[in-house]
Amino acid sequence: MFPKIYYFSVIRNKKIILGVEHGGLSFKDFMYQNIIIGVEYGGLPFKDFMYQNPNLSYRDMKILFYNLIKAFHTLKEKKIVHNDISPINILIESPEKVKIIDFEISFECINEYKDSNFPVYWPSYLASELYISPELMTWQRIRNIIGFIRYDPFKSDIFSLGLCFLDILGIDIKGLNIFGINYDIHIMEMLTISYDYIAKDSLRKISYRLLREKLQNTIDERIEKNPYNYLNDTLRKMLEVDIVNRATIDEIYKDAKYHVGIFD
Numbered sequence: 001m002f003p004k005i006y007y008f009s010v011i012r013n014k015k016i017i018l019g020v021e022h023g024g025l026s027f028k029d030f031m032y033q034n035i036i037i038g039v040e041y042g043g044l045p046f047k048d049f050m051y052q053n054p055n056l057s058y059r060d061m062k063i064l065f066y067n068l069i070k071a072f073h074t075l076k077e078k079k080i081v082h083n084d085i086s087p088i089n090i091l092i093e094s095p096e097k098v099k100i101i102d103f104e105i106s107f108e109c110i111n112e113y114k115d116s117n118f119p120v121y122w123p124s125y126l127a128s129e130l131y132i133s134p135e136l137m138t139w140q141r142i143r144n145i146i147g148f149i150r151y152d153p154f155k156s157d158i159f160s161l162g163l164c165f166l167d168i169l170g171i172d173i174k175g176l177n178i179f180g181i182n183y184d185i186h187i188m189e190m191l192t193i194s195y196d197y198i199a200k201d202s203l204r205k206i207s208y209r210l211l212r213e214k215l216q217n218t219i220d221e222r223i224e225k226n227p228y229n230y231l232n233d234t235l236r237k238m239l240e241v242d243i244v245n246r247a248t249i250d251e252i253y254k255d256a257k258y259h260v261g262i263f264d
Contacts, residue, residue, distance in 0.1 A: 042101065043093030050168045056095075061228050062259040064095035065165075069249070069256040071100050072161065076249045081109045081153040085160035086128040087168050109153055116195035116244050118150035130173065133159035134215065134241055137177040138187045149191040155246045162238030171225050176218065176239070179211050186211065195244060216241045230259070 043049065050056070056064070068090065075082060082089075083105045091099040105126050111119035123139055132140070133156040139149045163173050179187050186207055190198040198204045219239050223232050234255040237247035257263070 042099050043091040043097060046087035046090040046092055046164065046168050049092035058228060058230070060095045061231075064092065064098065065231060066256040066260045066262075067096060067098040068161075069253050071098055072157065073249050073253040075100070076154055079109050080106055082106050082157055083124060083153065084127040085157055085164060086131045087164050088128075090164065107153075113152070116199070118152055118195065118243075120148050120150055121153060122148050130177075131160045131163045131167075132156070132177055133243075134177045134179055135187070135191055135243055138179060138191060142188055146188065146192055150194065151191060152243060154249055155243055158238050158246060158249055158252060159240075162235050165231070165235060166222055166226070166239075169226055169228070171222050173222070176215075176222065179215055199242075199244070212241045234259075 044052065053060075072082070080103075082100065082103065084102060089100065089102040091101055093099070105124040113119055123136055123143075125140065125143060127136065129137065129140060133151075135149065135151045136156055139146070159177070163176060166176075167173050186198065186204070189204075190208070198208050219241065220236065223235050223239065226232055226235065234252060237255070238252060240246040
């Protein structure tokens with residue numbers, strides 16, 4: 001029996017379900033055009049679905065990837081940051097039916113920025129540490145000192161989604177969001193003062209480049225273990241350590257559409 005969930009259903013050409021259980025955003029916050037509220041039975045958690053379908057075909061994985069990215073792209077269009085992406089918060093009934101649940105720490109994000117001038121946010125400590133981005137992992141370790149950081153929460157979600165894909169494929173993701181505890185101070189300056197303060201300083205940028213390359217090389221080695229290797233380039237864009245160079249959900253959605261033959 002599938003777990004019972006409360007959900008918000010976006011009515012489009014195909015139905016995408018954006019679910020929420022035990023709490024979440026108020027109904028008022030989700031009162032957008034074409035969204036309804038209801039109850040239904042969901043699918044299996046992402047990992048469980050893959051355990052039961054260990055030989056998922058290339059075609060089905062392309063469809064699954066497309067529908068999952070489409071769901072998160074819909075969230076971005078509604079300016080909603082999930083903020084706690086993990087395999088347990090993604091339910092799969094079939095490659096065509098993907099559901100996102102648990103919006104307990106989600107928030108509406110209307111801030112805009114240019115280049116690397118990231119807005120200030122006060123992150124939540126409740127997100128699953130194994131799947132958060134490197135910038136949020138750094139903040140987790142210094143949050144008793146600094147309560148805010150400058151970052152792009154949508155790009156942070158993209159990194160989390162990339163880690164989820166590696167994880168459900170049985171690839172070890174431990175340590176893929178950690179620069180190294182001895183270097184928190186350097187990354188903290190980037191996240192609290194400004195990105196350019198580190199990345200464009202003649203001396204500091206050398207240290208940052210070495211830190212970034214060390215973590216990125218480890219990530220890239222794990223990506224190469226992906227059996228669905230046609231997704232590797234897209235996963236590499238999602239798991240870019242540098243937040244400025246990391247892909248946006250729009251760019252990943254374009255890749256996902258390409259994989260299923262949609263070229264608009």
